[in-house]
Structure formats: structure tokens, C-alpha cells
Amino acid sequence: QQKVQQSPESLIVPEGGMASLNCTSSDRNVDYFWWYRQHSGKSPKMLMSIFSNGEKEEGRFTVHLNKASLHTSLHIRDSQPSDSALYLCAASMWAGNTGKLIFGLGTTLQVQP
């Protein structure tokens, strides 16, 4: 069973619309969450990270974290065709401090012009 689960598996939004992606960890040892974006044929690049309860905004991107439920969400407002990509959620633990990431399977976002 995936320790990091993402939903939906795929998402289509119109240009200018809002995209909402979800991620939950089943491992209670998780302390940190990351969102990566991977365009087709490219490598993953970190988009945002969140370590504390609450919300964090950077431009058109907002992440939320509820540490009690180990749930994070990524919201993209005013979506652009260039946002079309695979969005990966990753989690890591403070314990051991190896920096190891556990990745979900991802959400494929398609923004239609």
C-alpha cells in the first residue's frame, strides 16, 4: 500500500480555472511535505514545501497542511497551459534525518486553453 496517496489521479481544468490536488500520508511518522512538478519528459522540480500546520502562498500556488490528519493540498489559481504536468507529493520524516522522500503516484493535471 502506498504510504503517500494522491487524488485525483488526473484532473482537467480550463485555462484560468482553479486546480485542487490532494495528498495524504498513512505513516504517522511523517513530518514534512513537498510538492514537485514534473513536465513530460523532464525531471521533477520542487514547487513548494510545507512543514507546519496552516497555509503557505507563493504567487498562484497555495498549499495547506493539516498535520493531525497528515493531509496536504495544493491549489493552483488562474491555471495556465504551462501548468499541465504531473504533480508529485512527497513526504519525509525528521527521525533518522536521512532526507529520504516517499513519493505518491502523482496527479496528472491538464489545463485546456
Add this chain to the structure above:
Amino acid sequence: EAAVTQSPRNKVAVTGGKVTLSCHQTNNHDYMYWYRQDTGHGLRLIHYSYGAGSTEKGDIPDGYKASRPSQENFSLILELATPSQTSVYFCASGDALGGLNQDTQYFGPGTRLLVL
């Protein structure tokens, strides 16, 4: 931005052959990682290293060896390649700083490996 390079970018190998994938980073990161990415399985950690001379098993180490001869270089070795090892392989580097000073991992461009 952190720079991680991989070679080769594409590789075709024969079953039973030896394959070496190389990774080089110029950011002086202590940690380096090897992942493979497959549809339906996502990114999975094969081996990682916390410094020159060290290698640690990740989640799917069977059939793979790793070598970290220096801070900058980290290799993944398939001694006897099998078709099931056909995949896209990513190397990444980063620092595990602890607490709220967590740094991200920076990924290389990937190597597409086809084992026939």
C-alpha cells in the same frame, strides 16, 4: 539552482550485461539518491548515500549496487541487467539539515534505460 548531471542520457543494454549509470553534482550536497520511475509505481528509492564512501539501501535495492567514490559522484550499477530493470532512472542530491531547515532534493535530467 543546484546542478545535477547524469550520463548516459539513454542506454540500451542486453540481458545479463553490466550497466553503470553515473551522476555528478556540483553543489557540495552530502546526500545523493538514485530513484527509478515507472508508470503505476511512481518514484522509488533504490540506494542513497550520505557522503563519500557510504551507500545505503533504499526501498528497492535488489539487483542494484551503488558507489560513492567522492562527494560529487554517485554511480548505480546493474551487474546483471534484466528486462524488468527497463525504466527511467533519476539521480538527486540534497542536504538533510534537520528540523525546519529541510532542504529539497534536486534531480538530474534522468537516464532512460532499455534492457533487451
